[in-house]
Amino acid sequence: MGWTRWRLLARGKEWFDHLFDYDGPSCYELGTGGSRGGDIQPHYIGETINERARMAQYASHGSHLAKTIDWHLKQGWCLYYRGYQIGSKAEAVAMQNRMLARFRYDWNDKLNRGD
Numbered sequence: 676m677g678w679t680r681w682r683l684l685a686r687g688k689e690w691f692d693h694l695f696d697y698d699g700p701s702c703y704e705l706g707t708g709g710s711r712g713g714d715i716q717p718h719y720i721g722e723t724i725n726e727r728a729r730m731a732q733y734a735s736h737g738s739h740l741a742k743t744i745d746w747h748l749k750q751g752w753c754l755y756y757r758g759y760q761i762g763s764k765a766e767a768v769a770m771q772n773r774m775l776a777r778f779r780y781d782w783n784d785k786l787n788r789g790d
Contacts (some may be wrong), residue, residue, distance in 0.1 A: 676760055677758045677759065678704075678757050678758070678759050679696070679720060679758050680761075680788060681701065681706065681712060681715050681751060681754060681755040681756070681757045682718075682757065682758065683712065683755055683758055684705070684730065684733060684734060684754045684755055684756050685733075685734065685742060685744070685748055685753065685754040686710060686753045686754075687748060688747075688748070689710070690734040692730070692731055692734045692736075695726070695731060696729045697726045697727055697758060698726070698728075698766045699722065699725065699726065699761075700722075700723065700724050700725070700726075700760075700761050700766070700767045701722070701726040701758040701759055701760050701761055701767055702718070702720065702721070702722050702758070702759045702761060702764055702767045702770040702771050702779075703721055703722070703726060703729070703730075703756055703757065703758040703759070704717045704719065704721075704756065704757050705717070705718055705720075705721070705722065705733070705740070705751040705754065705755070705756050705782065706718055706719075706722050706754075706755050706756070706757075707747050707753065707754060707755070708752065708753055708755055709752075709753065709754040710752075710753050712725075712755070717729050717778075717780065718780055718781050718782040719780050719782035719783055719784060720736040720771050720774050720775060720778075720780050721771060722763075722764065722767035722768050722770070723764070723767065724764045724767075725768075726754055726758045726760075730756060731777065732754070733754075733756075733773040738761070740782060743782055744774050
């Protein structure tokens with residue numbers, strides 16, 4: 676199946692929870708970019724048993740990344756996400772770990788490549 680296209684999650688103080696459409700396990704990335712969706716830079720990778728519910732958590736209170744997300748939104752960046760539908764939470768965790776071993780995500784400060 677592959678990654679979804681990047682979807683707008685937040686711009687300023689506005690959150691776009693109507694774009695959530697998948698209720699199953701996934702690996703996902705959060706990134707920042709301009710208001711038109713150009714040049715999105717991934718900053719975080721995560722996994723979840725329910726993508727829609729997890730994105731709603733970010734939209735409602737920022738979850739554990741609230742301060743980081745708020746800072747970027749105040750700087751004028753927009754927050755985006757994309758997901759990779761997967762068969763189980765265990766598979767999502769394995770995919771997340773493979774991606775963390777391969778790439779450095781600056782918001783995954785505790786999980787990056789053994790840092």
